[in-house]
Amino acid sequence: MAKKQDFVQHLTSRQDDFAQWYTDVILQTELVDYAPVRGCMVMRPYGFALWERIRAEYDKRFAETGHQNVYMPMLIPESMLLKEAEHVEGFAPEVAWVTQGGTEQLQERLAIRPTSETIFCTMYSKWVQSYRDLPMKYNQWCSVMRWEKSTRPFLRTSEFLWQEGHTIHETPEEAQQETMQMLEIYRDVAENIMAIPMLIGQKSDKEKFAGARATYSMEAMMQDGKALQAGTSHNFGTNFAEAYDIKYLSREGKLEYVYETSWGVSTRLIGAIIMAHGDDRGLRMPPRIAPIQVVLLPIAFHKEGVLEETNKVFERLKNAGFRIKLDDRDTVSPGFKFNEWEMKGVPLRLEMGPRDIENHQVMACRRDTNEKTVLTLDNLENEVSELLDEIQKGMYEQALKFRTEHIKNVTNMDELGAAVTNGFAKAMWCGDRACEDEIKEKFGASSRNMPFDQEAEAFGDTCVCCGKKAKKVMYFAKAY
Amino acid sequence: MAKKQDFVQHLTSRQDDFAQWYTDVILQTELVDYAPVRGCMVMRPYGFALWERIRAEYDKRFAETGHQNVYMPMLIPESMLLKEAEHVEGFAPEVAWVTQGGTEQLQERLAIRPTSETIFCTMYSKWVQSYRDLPMKYNQWCSVMRWEKSTRPFLRTSEFLWQEGHTIHETPEEAQQETMQMLEIYRDVAENIMAIPMLIGQKSDKEKFAGARATYSMEAMMQDGKALQAGTSHNFGTNFAEAYDIKYLSREGKLEYVYETSWGVSTRLIGAIIMAHGDDRGLRMPPRIAPIQVVLLPIAFHKEGVLEETNKVFERLKNAGFRIKLDDRDTVSPGFKFNEWEMKGVPLRLEMGPRDIENHQVMACRRDTNEKTVLTLDNLENEVSELLDEIQKGMYEQALKFRTEHIKNVTNMDELGAAVTNGFAKAMWCGDRACEDEIKEKFGASSRNMPFDQEAEAFGDTCVCCGKKAKKVMYFAKAY
Incomplete structure (x- = not known):
């Protein structure tokens, strides 16, 4: 393997090759190194210190809102993973399987967790008995594994670090409130600590989490105009509760299913900081998140x-x-x-x-x-x-200005195609998956999310793609 | 699965059945629950909060002594694990193997890390170039996996949480100093924060870490008189450096191998707190480590x-x-x-x-x-x-008194056998493995460690087992 250089090396400019600039920056600033296992990364002290800062900011807010940390096993039996159909379909193709323990061939394959809904649900169904036990609001910081075909450090790796919150509630209203509260905490830290402006809103059915009733996300614009989904918050309704039999005795003395949420942010946020703020001389750390200020x-x-x-x-x-x-x-x-x-x-x-x-x-x-x-x-x-403080403010404003300049309201496919070459397209959309698929195929852009205040944001009533009646304002962009 | 009871349940008394008391306590106080995967555990909020407290105490001291946190991948290719012979022999029988990624059958099996010497060594060999880069003192908090045959929560589980420090140095003296410094930090927190008195000393060759030149440990006495190895610190000399080719350009301009250490404590410490302090009414948390004081x-x-x-x-x-x-x-x-x-x-x-x-x-x-x-x-x-403060002091003194009363200086095998039924035997030992093996076979007791001040602690010159000339003072005990 190559030894590190004694002198600071040349960085590719963002203009010349944004992807190469990113790789140059993360390696030369010693945030990360490639691991000797396909698609995995080594987080070096500077990169890990940044993650520790991010973790501390979120963890504090999770605790303040009544969440408790736990640790669930990393291995999940195949049969347990199979209980919720959509969820399996979404994750099975990218699971790493343990088939041997010591010298023993296992009877049942064990998945290294790609996410832990299945195991949280299994334990919740054991732990919850009556409405007095609700809500249960648990979170864990851990690593997860998804066997990705093509990987890039922080953005998409086979193993990555994250937190996953899993909560169960008595009522759909409470679950929805929790889902929104966590999205807001995600946004707060991302904007006010990491100085990255976020678009928050609801994902389309096509892009939502496997097994969720509704998924909400925050989306950031990188300096190449691409979107980075920086955090998601899901409302499961009773979907997993039905699959995993999580019932409780209600105030009315009836056995009812719980309403459930989950939400997560990951080391992707480090990628977001790099690509939202970096320049041709390297990283620029917002002071409130900088490991060294x-x-x-x-x-x-x-x-x-x-x-x-x-x-x-x-x-x-x-x-x-x-x-x-x-x-x-x-x-x-x-x-x-x-x-x-x-x-x-x-x-x-x-x-x-x-x-x-x-x-x-x-x-x-x-x-x-x-x-x-x-x-x-x-x-x-x-x-x-x-x-x-001035630097923090200045960096946020600069990123916001960049984003504002790179979002275009578009009313036809040509405009949409042009907008997503270096930014986001904001479009009216009929709500049909067929149009999302067509936009994806033509321009490589996917639907990002729908802003909450649809009325205020709407600017027409014709779908940008099929020309039928538009139901939604939707952001489209190429994405990491 | 059984639902939890609405009322506080009966705890088995320590006298009647210490093992059952332990199980009753950990489940009923909701520190932990069994996981649906063989030999794994679920750390519930109260148990995980305790681990967070332990982690914070150690992490602070690691940082104060110039260590930096990193994160290494959890998967290790089989070929990488095979490079250091003793190490492989020690760990291969208990490794969980990933053989499938997504739909793909892997060309090479990947081990879920049982410990990370191999990957740290691989990265160090890439990162270190000259003496100016030394020392490198890295640590990680993570989970590891050892496919154990019989398991008990916190004491021996297939997956457990721990920290592993890995450092490389220019000289053997520096490496030895580091090894001792970390053992001292382990002891400090264990005694002054967890209120558990520790015996610190060197392990025998039989009991040392697979691949280490020397292993040092801290050993605690549980209330059933058994020993719990609560932390270990290893000096590897150049053993791993030679196997993984970790060389640097010395001050004299020559390529030299680095001297290496590693050291770890784990969620076992929770088991130590429970079994050192608990009584028939449940847990007793020392105030300085208690999640709730x-x-x-x-x-x-x-x-x-x-x-x-x-x-x-x-x-x-x-x-x-x-x-x-x-x-x-x-x-x-x-x-x-x-x-x-x-x-x-x-x-x-x-x-x-x-x-x-x-x-x-x-x-x-x-x-x-x-x-x-x-x-x-x-x-x-x-x-x-x-x-x-009084409670903290009182608990430490009580544990110390118990330990003092349950260590016997023994001069023959009968006394040794009697001592290890409810405590530790302190004995003179010839240094031969044959005697360790005999003691193990006869009484189920193993050598624990040799106190540092051998001269002050010696009380004879005849091996307790074979009667030949004794070289060492050694503690023997049944152990978790």
Whole structure:
């Protein structure tokens, strides 16, 4: 295998080849590496630290809304997987099967979980007895396995990390409320922490989760104009409850099926951060999710007092709660360091040399705009905090502006085809799968989701494809 | 499947049947449930919360000592597993094999990781280039799979959760220092947070990890006198580096093998907490690890002001940072609640009724001693904090006293056989495997570990088994 290079390498530009740019960035910033197993990935410290940040933000909100974490086994007997027909059909083709345990040939094949509805349902049917036990709102952080044909790190891999929430409720209203609440939590973190604007809405029947009554998603636009489905929340109604016999004694003393939801986000979100924010110099991390928010470089640090004063600043900012890295390596040049931290997307670089110390100041350089500012030492914590807030805001606005410019309202197939070459098409749609299939075949674009406020968003009554009466506003796009 | 009971059930006493007591406790306190897959377990919210607490304590210390978290793929190609001979021999018999991916029959079988030395080594050999890259100190929290013949939740299951640290270093001294540092971190958390006294020392060659040069362990005594190996730290020397070709350019400009360590603790620690501290009324959680430290019960809460005042106390203690649960269910009686929280081992129960409110006080009941105290509202935070500290200290001392009383210095096989019926035997040993085998065969006891200060601990020079010259002080015990 190739050894890593000692010097920062050239990144392909986004313009020249967006896919190659993505690959260059994830490998050279050491977010990830290819694993020696087909379609799997190795998450290196920088990539995993990003996932830990994402996990912490969501996990906190799950707990605040009354969810509890559990851990379910990773192996699922084939017979258990077969109970819900649509679900099997959706997942069976991409399951990895364990057939041998030690020296023993297994009587029944075991699936490595592609998702855990089947096992949650089996346990819920054992655990729930009466309405007093409801709701049960459980979540797990784990890895899942889907035997994908073509894979790309973070976007589609055979094994990936995610969370899956599974909840059961007394009433359809409660289940729907839960489904919407989790979608909103997904959106909140994605927009306010990761600075990625999201379109939220309902998926078509064709694109919904295998076994769901309704699936809702958040969809992000990447810089090549393609969509990335960044999180989904499903309302199962009583579909799985009927297949897995999850009944409870109701307030009226009758045995009733529970109403169920599930919802998930995954390491795909890392792909979204990379492709929503990155530029030709590498990653750009939004400050609120960045594993390292500030990198501090001593300049000319053989000079007396430089290391000492830089260390003081490091301690101050660390104690103020910033995620800060002091780069005092003497084995590489400042230029090398600038490139490296820029490529890694650290939002703010601070430099301190002899002259800065004399002037009681620090030089600051923003990763998002490349702007340089002088910060006074006296008020450093506040100024750093304000700068990070500005960067966060600026990055969201930039991504929003890009998205706005790349969504076109289209009224015929030519316009739709043109729009999806570098963005999303917003179209009126009859609701028929035949039209989705035709759009997919002609342009490689799929339906993404339908905004909630259909009335406000509607702009006609003719289906963009068949010309019949349109029922829905739908976004179409090529997608990851 | 049986539905859960509405009332607290009877626990088998430890005296009557320790194994059955354990099973009763883990199921009835809802730490865990059996999974529909042979030998796997479902970690329910209370059990998983305990694991999250353990994880947080260790993870913090790993980070403080410069370790970084990563995630490696769960599947390992058979050929990769085969590279280190001892390692294969140790793990191959208990590997679960994936042979089918989707509809495709795989060319090469893939092991679900039983441990990840092989994949870490493969990646390290790619990543490390020169001494400047060293040390690399990585850790991962994940699940592993070992196809065990007989299983018990937390103690031995086919799938379990753990962390595995893997580090590479320039010198043997550094690797040894790392090995010892991690053992010390393991001991620190086990003793000071989980209140379980540990014997730390080196394993025999027979009992060391497959592929290690030296294995060190911490061993805890359970209340049936059996040993539980609660954590291990291994020094591999260059053993794996040679098998996986992990070389770096040294300071002298030569290609050298790295020195490697690995170390792990697992959900077994939950088993240790249960069996070190539990009593016939259920679990007893040491306050520093307890998912719930304080449960607060309003008494006669239909009376005016009770719920309101209890809520105020709840908010105060929550804001002070205690992990507190307010149990204001009106569907069950106070007696039911007492039993339930007692069984779940919550260290401190607070009660507040109309008279307490009048007297500006709270009733406190310690789980460990059953002692009741009156706490004044004015000084509540401090008094709760002091009580929890006392409980923590008391539980550790109780466990230490039990262990001290159940370790016997033995000088012949009869004494050894007697000692291991209800505790540990401390013996002089010649160092030969033949004696370990004989002791195992006769008494079902295995060598546990050799204390570090051999000189101070020695008490003779004759092997307890063969009578030849003794080289080592060794603990022997039956073990989980």
